[in-house]
Amino acid sequence: MKDCHGHAAHGGGSGRRQFLQRVVLGGGVSLLAASPWGGAVASGGKVDALLLSCMDYRLIDDIERYMAGRGMKNCYDHVILAGASLGAITDKFPAWNKTFWEHLDIAIKLHGIHTVMIMDHRDCGAYKVILGPDHTESAEREHATHRSQLARLRTLILERQPALKVETLLMGLDGRVEVVA
Ligand SMILES: [Zn+2]
Structure with a gap:
């Protein structure tokens, strides 16, 4: 059994599972109560990346497959907002913006992430709304629209x-992912 950095983990299950077990058993609760996130750092384990993706049901399995292909199966934090990059910055849903920034902050403090992966996708209903x-109206225009939101x-x-590294990605409905520069 290995954790997300290849070290031998104690006992069975992933680091995340162990953390949840500690919380359920009560140890983690007092740490969280004493210090909102700092106390949990020692027992939360580390992962390299936070993934932001859309909620679209059609691509959930493709996203998991892509992350596994990157060698990160079960080793990333995951925030889901409709529209992914657009959900995090649109002024139409300010609560979503706040949610993203708060989760980014927690992912850094709790799991020491170094990378944010922003995964938009084509034919995105939230983008249309x-x-x-x-x-x-054209694949090129759609790409350009995502590119500008991802860059923002x-x-x-x-x-x-x-200090973070940011990857900007666009998934097609076939599950293929392109890096958007
Ligand atoms: Zn979408």
């Missing part, structure tokens, strides 16, 4: 957390 349907969020992340 928030920006209107026109941007999908990357810039905002790096302004707040300059």
